[in-house]
Amino acid sequence: MTKIVVIGGGKIGEALISGLVNAGTDPQSITVTNRRPERGREFRERYGVRDLTDNRQATEDADVVFLCVKPYLILDVLAEINAAVEENDTATVLVSMAAGVTLGAMEEAVVAGTPVVRVMPNTPMLVGRGMNALAAGRFVTPEQLDDVTGLLSAVGEVLPVAESDMDAVTALAGSSPAYFFLVAEALIDAGVSLGLNRQVAEKLVTTSAAGAGIMLSESGQDPTTLRTNVSSPAGTTVAALRELEESGLRGAFFRATEACAKRSAELGNP
Ligand SMILES: NC(=O)c1ccc[n+]([C@@H]2O[C@H](COP(=O)([O-])OP(=O)(O)OC[C@H]3O[C@@H](n4cnc5c(N)ncnc54)[C@H](OP(=O)(O)O)[C@@H]3O)[C@@H](O)[C@H]2O)c1
Structure with missing residues (x-):
């Protein structure tokens, strides 16, 4: 069972979790983190997922971590979870859903060799009709890319794009x-x-x-x-x-x- 973590249960985090659960992903394989425990409780009651307020603890043993916080918080969150990612036995894949933040900046913020994927999603993923444009970092294996693509396919279409197109992708999708x-x-x-x-x-x-x-x-x-x-x-x-x-x-x-x-x-x- 792929252990999935969603850091930031806002609009995109919730759309992703709702889509995954609707598509049949075991809710107990998903952990959501929020700064406010009451928001986590809402997720537990609504979707049956696990919830934590500690990003580092949530990342322990995670296979895929979706970063669904605002762009200006992405590098701070990476700094927070970096040690846990390094200690994990499996190679944890980090998937940023944030606008603007580049693969290069994220790869620099984590331990060398960490697989990082950049995705530009949109909110129709709430109804299984999302558009997820995806660019993979240097250290992502084809199997890891398949896993991430498989998860995102549960909430909409997945389209690989060149990272240089991501700003235009944001404008169109x-x-x-x-x-x-x-x-x-x-x-x-x-x-x-x-x-x-x-x-x-x-x-x-x-x-x-x-x-x-x-x-x-x-x-x-x-x-x-x-x-x-x-x-x-x-x-x-x-x-x-x-x-x-x-x-x-x-x-x-x-x-x-x-x-x-x-x-x-x-x-x-x-
Ligand atoms: N909304 C869209 O249509 C859209 C489309 C494409 C891409 N995106 C990207 O998706 C990302 C999320 O956007 P959004 O619209 O979902 O924003 P949002 O609704 O503000 O959600 C962000 C969530 O992260 C939580 N959070 C903040 N800091 C945290 C931390 N340190 N640890 C854990 N949780 C934390 C926030 O809750 P608290 O502040 O209460 O803690 C909030 O619930 C952004 O990077 C954005 O660029 C959004």
Whole structure:
């Protein structure tokens, strides 16, 4: 049984644990750590996992440690668990889920030869539809990479990428669920402005978004084809699309993703 530790039971830590448990991982093989014991108790009651407040103790004998704390805390946590990782009989794989923090910085913070993997996840892993882009460090064996890929596959797709692409990956996957949520929110407000009550507007928008999402992922057709298929000449949809284009939607996404990638790079160089 692979012994899994999740350091930091926040949004990503919880999404990962929830996905793993839903996919059939034995909850007793998972230990979550939090600074606040009451948060650990929530995890124990909700998912049946073990909980600790001591990161070092949790890491003893761990096979895979997922680091799910904020980027600025990653190197501190590595310093905290370094000795336990060194003393473990098995080669513990450290998997960072943090934006920005590079493999080089993490490898320097731990004992030479420690296997480190950098992952950019996103929150749809809560519903088993996460996107996990992954770059492996120098000391990760193919078997260890398979193990980590297998665990992440339980909560979504896994895509190996070059580490140099990670800031762009963050802009397109790590952060992008928020863009879609913002679009949904704006559309609901627009519906209310057209005279619909909010409940009806929410139902119309969320159902359309979910349907469009499934078409994007499962129809085998690219977004351009899907869009043109619902754009009749001189029709209602084209009238709306023209307004969106004239309002600079495409330019807004170019600028937004540039800002996101830049911020991701900054997090790695505080
Ligand atoms: N949220 C996203 O959509 C998203 C997407 C992609 C990647 N990420 C990455 O995922 C990581 C976690 O983000 P998040 O959104 O899940 O943040 P979060 O909700 O703030 O979760 C971080 C958790 O870590 C706990 N924590 C802090 N210091 C700790 C320590 N020393 N030991 C153990 N637990 C500690 C915090 O709890 P206390 O402060 O109460 O102790 C908190 O519950 C970040 O590095 C982020 O870059 C997030």
